[in-house]
């Protein structure tokens with residue numbers, strides 16, 4: 222166990238593009254590594270992915286370990302597990318972090334079982350204690366309390382981290398790092414799933430986690446038609462529509478719009494909360510937004526405690542005024 226050192230991040234890529242969450246965990250890993258006095262490694266798996274390593278270094282990695290193999294072109298549980306297992310056994314990381322994406326949530330438990338260590342899923346906070354152990358913080362008991370979990374006896378300490386919770390570092394183009402090419406012998410015969418065809422989901426999904434502007438509606442809308450107004454404002458601002466769980470549970474909008482502890486964690490430049498009270502579980506998903514505007518008719522609504530700008534009033538009166546003002550401003554700027 223004393224051989225284990227350094228913090229590793231699974232640099233998840235899809236179709237040759239690094240997922241945002243990988244940059245976010247790199248930012249967190251950098252902070253933890255500076256506290257511990259160790260290095261940050263990014264594990265980059267794929268086929269022809271070496272060109273992505275500069276960007277990982279610019280966002281906080283000291284070293285990028287590339288496992289390049291045609292069998293890693295598309296994600297399969299067995300090939301990726303074999304590759305990460307080989308990397309862990311060879312490099313002996315002390316900490317290994319994954320994004321809590323569909324891939325991370327599939328891969329991390331399999332790897333944990335292979336290398337006989339623990340795994341804390343869906344962390345929303347990470348820290349290092351005075352003994353240098355990883356503190357893995359996540360909601361527990363239905364979100365009613367936050368648990369801090371340690372893994373003192375097994376290595377690596379492993380966690381998946383929810384997208385949108387950690388802060389990505391700005392790219393430092395002058396940052397230098399090393400690239401290690403590590404070959405893992407993968408055998409096609411051991412890959413039990415065969416990808417015959419990739420069908421991109423035709424369903425319209427909202428990319429709340431990457432949105433710069435989100436306009437969210439809550440129970441204060443009173444009826445599903447209220448989301449038409451929310452959508453109009455969001456479209457005008459070039460943003461997307463979010464929702465509270467109360468609105469989702471009422472069946473007014475689909476659950477992929479839900480922001481919060483059991484919904485998505487978002488970090489936009491601008492978050493406009495309309496008819497949302499600001500329950501702790503909602504705040505858990507949006508309080509990292511850069512600027513928060515709240516529209517609520519109750520001046521004592523808790524949302525005003527986190528809002529940078531608060532408008533006390535009926536959203537059905539306030540939002541149309543905002544829409545008119547934005548349209549006027551747009552018209553004026555297109556004339557001049």
Ligand SMILES: Cc1cc2nc3c(=O)[nH]c(=O)nc-3n(C[C@H](O)[C@H](O)[C@H](O)COP(=O)(O)OP(=O)(O)OC[C@H]3O[C@@H](n4cnc5c(N)ncnc54)[C@H](O)[C@@H]3O)c2cc1C
Nearest residue numbers: 439440441465466467481482483484496497498503518536
């Ligand atoms: C384990 C657990 C997990 C949860 N996860 C989530 C989650 O992920 N996301 C989430 O959002 N919630 C979550 N919740 C639910 C959460 O506790 C709240 O019940 C929910 O956020 C309330 O939604 P709301 O603010 O839309 O509704 P309400 O709390 O009912 O608030 C409606 C607000 O609208 C205002 N209003 C009413 N009419 C108007 C009007 N005409 N104009 C302006 N304002 C008006 C009211 O003053 C009020 O403040 C969770 C709860 C639990 C127990």
